[in-house]
Amino acid sequence: MRILVTGGAGYIGSHTCILLLEAGYDIVVFDNFCNASKESISRVEKIMGKTIPLMEGDIRNKEDLNRVFERYTIDAVIHFAGLKAVGESVEKPLEYYDNNIYGTLVLCQVMAAHGCKSIVFSSSATVYGDPHTTPIREDFPLSATNPYGRSKLFIEEMLRDLYVSDKTWKIVLLRYFNPIGAHESGTIGEDPNGIPNNLLPFIAQTAIGTRACLSVFGDDYNTVDGTGVRDYIHVMDLADGHVKALDKMNTFSEVMTINLGTGKGYSVLEVLKAFEAASGKKVPYTIAPRRAGDIAECFADPAYAKAVLGWEAQRGIDEMCKDSWRWQSNNPNGYKESNS
Ligand code: NAD
Ligand code: WQD
Numbered sequence: 001m002r003i004l005v006t007g008g009a010g011y012i013g014s015h016t017c018i019l020l021l022e023a024g025y026d027i028v029v030f031d032n033f034c035n036a037s038k039e040s041i042s043r044v045e046k047i048m049g050k051t052i053p054l055m056e057g058d059i060r061n062k063e064d065l066n067r068v069f070e071r072y073t074i075d076a077v078i079h080f081a082g083l084k085a086v087g088e089s090v091e092k093p094l095e096y097y098d099n100n101i102y103g104t105l106v107l108c109q110v111m112a113a114h115g116c117k118s119i120v121f122s123s124s125a126t127v128y129g130d131p132h133t134t135p136i137r138e139d140f141p142l143s144a145t146n147p148y149g150r151s152k153l154f155i156e157e158m159l160r161d162l163y164v165s166d167k168t169w170k171i172v173l174l175r176y177f178n179p180i181g182a183h184e185s186g187t188i189g190e191d192p193n194g195i196p197n198n199l200l201p202f203i204a205q206t207a208i209g210t211r212a213c214l215s216v217f218g219d220d221y222n223t224v225d226g227t228g229v230r231d232y233i234h235v236m237d238l239a240d241g242h243v244k245a246l247d248k249m250n251t252f253s254e255v256m257t258i259n260l261g262t263g264k265g266y267s268v269l270e271v272l273k274a275f276e277a278a279s280g281k282k283v284p285y286t287i288a289p290r291r292a293g294d295i296a297e298c299f300a301d302p303a304y305a306k307a308v309l310g311w312e313a314q315r316g317i318d319e320m321c322k323d324s325w326r327w328q329s330n331n332p333n334g335y336k337e338s339n340s
Pocket of ligand 1: 006007008009010011012013030031032033034035036057058059060079080081082083084099103122123124125176177178179
């Protein structure tokens, strides 16, 4: 079976490629490299000892996608391609709606035209908005507070509508919690552009000396120590969830919506402590005001993923921090050094 991995050069995509190949799937990576480097795929090739078909193109461009489907028989698509920065989406909403919503629309049209009707979509826990209680189950109310989140919500609805119109589609909506960590080789990992928005890359860059000090956004939440609590999940566990979703797809035809989280929440200060222990580095921090749009606490009820996919996260916070640190300390400038 050949899987088209859109956004396969990105953070989660590159890690998922490894497990797809290990599971015996053939793949083709499709990416426009707006937020990734070809170096990530070269490194996956090194890890796996094989060449990975790579096609450069944009999901909004039918011709680009047609070229892939004409060249390869694609059995299913894992659709990672998209823009993902919450703050940027507030400043540039049209770019987010164009790239994420229109891009997914074009992808589905091209898939249908080529008779490929199986898709795993990267949704996000952001679709739960500010949940009334935790842990969060898949049937909780949905809402969005920014264009990025709205793009994910709308794509979920679009894919559900598609299934209603044609029951031969197989659709899995995977709602990720907070992916962190890196492949154990330390050769691929998260490589954000500019100043990181997310906690882990910021901590890692502070530990290595690229950033002077972490701002902890708020210490007056109603949580264990006043700082925000999230469900951090190792990117390799997340990748494994995609392989399990594909395996499951061979046996069903419907829309499935599944949380991928560990079920355990950690506060900012707890993560900081775990990272310091894993890296042996002191990470200076200061308490700053709350970040607009942040919620106090967010963690998954992962029971459905276990029941339906037989999947559960295997790696704990210490391993996540160790693997993040190995990537960061081996590659202080991410993929950039080897490109120059
Ligand atoms: P990423 O930016 O590292 O990967 C996305 C990839 O898609 C990049 O390689 C980028 O170049 C590519 N891309 C973007 N627009 C494209 C287009 N129009 N055509 C072709 N390629 C395009 O992000 P990631 O962290 O790997 O996230 C993957 C997916 O998971 C995204 O859809 C994101 O919204 C979703 N997600 C991420 C997180 C997270 O915290 N990382 C959490 C929940 C959901
Ligand atoms: C985690 C915690 C911050 C940075 C975002 C998106 C979400 C999803 C994952 C894509 C919070 C605190 C952070 C810093 C800090 N992405 N923090 N100082 O906000 O849970 O989720 O990424 O779908 O949609 O919103 O993740 O890593 O930004 O923050 O104190 O410099 O760390 O306040 O409590 P978040 P995050």
